[in-house]
Amino acid sequence: MNNPPRLQIEPGKVVLSGEWTLAALLPELPQLQARLTAGGLGGLSWDLSDVDRLDSAAAVLLWRTWNECWPADLIVTETHRRTVERVAAAPIAASSGTVTAPGPVERIGDLVLGSIDHAIGLVTLFGQMLLDLCHLARHPSEMPWKETAANIYKAGALALPVTGLVGFLIGVTLSYLSALQLRSVGADLFIVNILGISIIRELGPVLVAVLVAGRSGSAMTAQIGVMRVTEEIDALTAMGISRSIRVVLPKLLALTVVMPLLVLWASAIALIGGMLSAMLQLDISPTYFVQNLQRAVPVANLVIGLTKGIVFGFIIAWVACHFGLRVKPNTESLSANTTTSVVTAITLVILADAVFAINTRNMGIPQL
């Protein structure tokens, strides 16, 4: 680029010299363009014989200056003429792919149709799972034990630290805030009831579900999605291996098995955190706390909490696999589906939680 493009306009004649390439043009493009479009140059005679190099970007610039027809008088070397000829021959038709933004009615319609489509997809996946289970009952040797075990380890064992830590902190916070209120009305001893019922029945399962949806649900969607992008799913099918048995089912089984255990673990740690906080704040001894816990919290609450864990775990894996299989082979679709998967899973979990709350309203509440 030691030879910048030069443009000399003499009376009746335009002389170009130097390197007319995109890289060389860029620094002085505005000035050059202004001089070229200043007007009336198309009819003059053009001398390009001193041009060292002419690439197609510069040729486009010249061709536009000439109003898309050859100047009557043009001096140019053969190779450069060919470059311009190629530009002249190129189609200028705009690609017809114009995208119009949908109106509000269309957008609502898309949303409704999309939701129905997803609902159908989820039901289909559920049905496929039942069929797979029937198939496995008849052919137990095809059971994907290894994949299931790997998923249990990834979604369960590796999630222990984070669920434990969050559970502990929530237990401490809840106990601390409740203690301040209870002390002011002299109802210190009810801390056991409050913590026991709220954590075991409600907070434990929901908290773990949110964590697992963010941690394992997104990972499952992304994994299946990338397998779609790289055609690994198709490769499995080509080998005669059912993708739903080998890829989807292990995730569903693993998360369904592992979630109640995580709920138990996180709830226990949260109670320990609450107990510590109660001991420091309200002078309630751990022995009293544990003894009273058995009386204050009927065992039905634990059953409800663990059942919630099973249902929430299934929902998260179910939604994650559904959206993973919906990924189209591009990066945009992958990120969109992963986001939607987590959001949908958490929403459905809260929805299921509400259904649980209504249907179990008469169970496990101690009569005072």
Add this chain to the structure above:
Amino acid sequence: MTGAANPAVVEMRGLGTRIGDRVVHRNLDLRVERGQVVGLVGGSGSGKTTLLRQILGLIQPAAGSVRLFGEDLGTADAVAQSALLRRLGMLFQAGALFSALPAFENIAFPLRELKRLDEDWIRRLVNLKLAMVELEVEHGNLMPAELSGGMVKRVALARALALEPELLLLDEPTAGLDPDRSRSFVRLLGQLQGELGLTVIMVTHDPETLAGLATHIAVLAEQHIVQFGLAADVMAGDHPFLAGFRDGDKSGLL
């Protein structure tokens, strides 16, 4: 073709590459001058693609230096780096098209990044590149996932050519193309090379591409360049790898 006064476009001295614990290159020297079309050959897994990635600065050399257009990518600042990289075009083995953008936008992407060209200019250039690689204007609307393997390759080549690079790095440019397209690719590149004085470094396993295009051949084996020189001289040499290539040339072509 080999004027000694020609400036070096790519110059590697004593280059060493290590990926994890594996030594890929050791004490590798290569000097590619302006206007040369270098065919880089070597067995599968000998580090040809890795060498291209070294030139692009995607991998830091463990030893030695890589100079692009006389400047060291490793020590250049960010502005100088992007200016250097804008002077070269790379065709990745699998295309590496942006999967979220249609073919047209993929080719237009580097042009738009310059932020100087108007829409009409970009459209003409992209259509020109599409025509160069023998694709129709309508193909520009397709997403990469909808393109066939050969078409992906051609769109990727069009994108590599978008900025009118001085140096073109090609990783298996004709793999996946049918013989006709492969031949017209060789013709196209030869033409561009003649008009623009393009420098090309290409990894290829296709004897026809090599015979039709390469002015020079570099043989990569035993972690360094064992032979480099004029194509005819190297092909006449006695390296066992080239013997296989020659046999292929005789019997493999229709």
